[in-house]
Amino acid sequence: NAGVMQNPRHLVRRRGQEARLRCSPMKGHSHVYWYRQLPEEGLKFMVYLQKENIIDESGMPKERFSAEFPKEGPSILRIQQVVRGDSAAYFCASSPERFEAFFGQGTRLTVV
Amino acid sequence: GESVGLHLPTLSVQEGDNSIINCAYSNSASDYFIWYKQESGKGPQFIIDIRSNMDKRQGQRVTVLLNKTVKHLSLQIAATQPGDSAVYFCAETGYSTLTFGKGTMLLVSP
Numbered sequence: 001n002a003g004v005m006q007n008p009r010h011l012v013r014r015r016g017q018e019a020r021l022r023c024s025p026m027k028g029h030s031h032v033y034w035y036r037q038l039p040e041e042g043l044k045f046m047v048y049l050q051k052e053n054i055i056d057e058s059g060m061p062k063e064r065f066s067a068e069f070p071k072e073g074p075s076i077l078r079i080q081q082v083v084r085g086d087s088a089a090y091f092c093a094s095s096p097e098r099f100e101a102f103f104g105q106g107t108r109l110t111v112v
Numbered sequence: 113g114e115s116v117g118l119h120l121p122t123l124s125v126q127e128g129d130n131s132i133i134n135c136a137y138s139n140s141a142s143d144y145f146i147w148y149k150q151e152s153g154k155g156p157q158f159i160i161d162i163r164s165n166m167d168k169r170q171g172q173r174v175t176v177l178l179n180k181t182v183k184h185l186s187l188q189i190a191a192t193q194p195g196d197s198a199v200y201f202c203a204e205t206g207y208s209t210l211t212f213g214k215g216t217m218l219l220v221s222p
Contacts, residue, residue: 004155033210042201042212043156056209091155093210101146101210103155 002026004094004104005074012110019079019086021107025094032075033093033101034067043091049075082111124219131189133216135202140183142204142211147176147187150215151198159187159200194220 005024013019025032030051035043045059049069060067064082069075079086089108093101125131137145143164148156162169162176162185169176175188185202199215 006155035212042214043210045209045211048209059209093156100158100161102158103148105155 004092004102006090006092006104006107008107009105010108010110012112013082014112015083016081019082019109019111021077021079021090021092021109023075023077023092023094023104025075025092026102029094029096029102031095031097031101032069033095034075034077035091035093035103037089037091037106046077046090079109082109084111087111121214122217122219124221125192127192127194127220127222129192131187131192131196131218131220133187133189133200133202133218135185135187135213137183137185137202137204139204139211140180144205145176145178145185146203146205146210147174147185148201148203148212149196149198150201156201189218192218192220194222196220 004026007022011019032049034046036046037043047060047067048056051069052071064080066078087110089106091103091106093103095101146161147159149159150156160171160174160176162178167178173190177186189196197218197220199217201212201215203210203212
């Protein structure tokens with residue numbers, strides 16, 4: 001059973017471009033969480049999704065950020081018009097219910 | 113503000129010693145807690161969890177203690193090894209999300 005798969009592992013974008021981060025949850029997991037981590041800091045919750053539904057997006061910036069978890073395919077975290085402050089590691093986690101979240105290896109976004 | 117916090121940002125131990133990492137939480141409604149280990153450049157790795165109806169749970173070389181009276185959580189690692197060097201996070205689950213503390217760096221010297 002493969003773990004949570006995130007791609008790309010590293011992503012470089014110029015200011016103003018779009019960043020699309022993908023997360024394939026573990027088999028059988030219908031809950032997906034996105035977190036953001038700055039260097040030497042903890043993980044900050046962004047959004048919690050179940051299939052086709054956003055359950056909690058209280059940690060998402062109001063502008064430029066969006067997330068989806070379609071019926072088929074991976075969950076996508078989309079950042080439009082990236083700025084340097086968006087540079088961070090973005091982690092996805094999945095769980096079969098609302099407990100026992102397992103994390104992927106993250107996508108490290110660098111905005112230049 | 114943070115609802116989960118750690119007392120010590122860095123803990124240095126000798127190989128073979130027992131390590132104790134502490135965590136305070138503020139949400140008395142939290143009913144599930146997890147300890148994660150994060151090595152440099154990797155994602156958080158699940159170590160052990162505990163539900164609020166328990167006060168102790170043991171795994172392989174690790175023990176988690178939960179004191180709901182003072183809202184305190186600890187992770188004990190027995191016979192610490194160099195491979196245990198990492199940042200350790202405690203996390204609490206409320207309704208829908210895991211809330212993380214800032215982490216404790218564990219450094220194990222040979």
